[in-house]
Amino acid sequence: MAAAPAPEAKTLAAFEAAKGFMPVGEGLALYAAAVEAGALGLPLLEVGTYCGRSTILLADAARRAGTVAVTVDHHRGSEEQQPGWEYHDPEVVDPEVKLMDTLPTFRRTLHKAGLEPYVIAVVGRSPQVAKVWAGEVGLVFIDGGHTDEHATNDYEGWAPRVAEGGLLVIHDVFPDPVDEFTGQAPYRIYLRALESGAFTEVSATDSLRVLRRTGAGI
Numbered sequence: 001m002a003a004a005p006a007p008e009a010k011t012l013a014a015f016e017a018a019k020g021f022m023p024v025g026e027g028l029a030l031y032a033a034a035v036e037a038g039a040l041g042l043p044l045l046e047v048g049t050y051c052g053r054s055t056i057l058l059a060d061a062a063r064r065a066g067t068v069a070v071t072v073d074h075h076r077g078s079e080e081q082q083p084g085w086e087y088h089d090p091e092v093v094d095p096e097v098k099l100m101d102t103l104p105t106f107r108r109t110l111h112k113a114g115l116e117p118y119v120i121a122v123v124g125r126s127p128q129v130a131k132v133w134a135g136e137v138g139l140v141f142i143d144g145g146h147t148d149e150h151a152t153n154d155y156e157g158w159a160p161r162v163a164e165g166g167l168l169v170i171h172d173v174f175p176d177p178v179d180e181f182t183g184q185a186p187y188r189i190y191l192r193a194l195e196s197g198a199f200t201e202v203s204a205t206d207s208l209r210v211l212r213r214t215g216a217g218i
Contacts, residue, residue, distance in 0.1 A: 004032040011060045014113035019092070019105060020053025022143075022171070029205035030141065030169060031057040037139035037167045038065025045137045045161070047126050047154045048144035048171075049073035051092065051102050052109035058141065059115035067138070072122045072129050075103040078145040126150070130157030137161050142189070143171040151185035159193065159218040168199055168211045193218070 006028060007015070015027055022030070034044050034057060044058050049071040058069040077092070077100035094101040103123060110116045122129050126144055130153075140158045144150055162168050170193070172186045190209050193199040196218055199211040 004028070005035040007031050007057060007060050011056060011113065014109075014115075015053060015056045017112075018053040018056060018109045019051035021050075022054050023206065026171070026206050026208040027054065027057055029203060029208050029210065030054060031061055033167050033169055033202075033210045034058050034061030034069075034139055034141075035064060038062060038067055040138035040163055040166060041065070041067060042136055042138035042163055042166070043067055043120075044069045044139040044141075045158065046071040046141045046143065047073075047158060048078070048142070049075065049102070049106055049121065050077075052106040054141065054143065054171075055106070055110065055119060056113050056115060058139075059110065059113070059118040063115065063118040068118055068120055070120045070122060070137070072124065072126055073102070073106075073144070074125050075106070075123060076100050077102065078150070079147060127153045127157050130161075133158075133161060135161070136163040137166065138163060139167045139169060141169040141171070142186070146172060146185050148185045148188065151189050155189040155192065156218065159198075162213045164213055166213050167202070168193060168213065170209045170211070172207050173204075173209045174207055 055071045062069040092102045140162050142154045144154050170190050173190045177184045198215040198217045200214045202210040202212050
């Protein structure tokens with residue numbers, strides 16, 4: 001069996017240096033999925049940019065495949081990143097408007113990694129962007145808000161865009177709600193994808209699930 005594709009050392013170093021929460025093992029699994037999906041010649045799409053840690057991997061896979069990574073985020077932070085919560089980072093608060101703004105950090109992250117030409121950053125809320133997105137994508141990576149409302153909106157908005165044979169990747173899938181702050185919203189959309197008959201699981205790496213579109217619908 002061939003070894004899974006891995007990023008170059010400089011790309012992996014940029015990933016590890018970037019702000020974010022994805023462990024290396026999950027990052028490598030995401031990268032391998034992105035490289036595989038890139039063979040379809042379609043964009044690789046991410047919901048939930050934050051500061052660009054995982055975007056680095058998608059961008060490098062897109063570069064390798066001759067396609068582009070699209071990353072969607074409103075850049076005001078999800079619920080658990082707001083002041084008073086465990087994952088809040090005061091370094092990404094805009095001192096003028098007193099709200100989170102991860103966009104400048106994200107842009108610096110991509111610049112340092114040398115991957116700006118391979119990324120389209122869409123600043124907006126996932127459901128609104130999904131409504132105006134017309135084409136198919138080779139990969140959808142759902143890593144946005146962790147409430148049932150946001151996870152369901154991300155799934156319903158973007159899973160229909162996954163091309164036949166393309167991949168749906170869901171992060172922070174924790175079957176036991178006591179395991180993590182996230183609860184079970186990502187887990188529930190993961191189960192929904194499997195139960196739909198439209199997606200078949202390819203791999204599981206810690207909290208990262210990779211599924212392939214093998215049928216119609218969501």
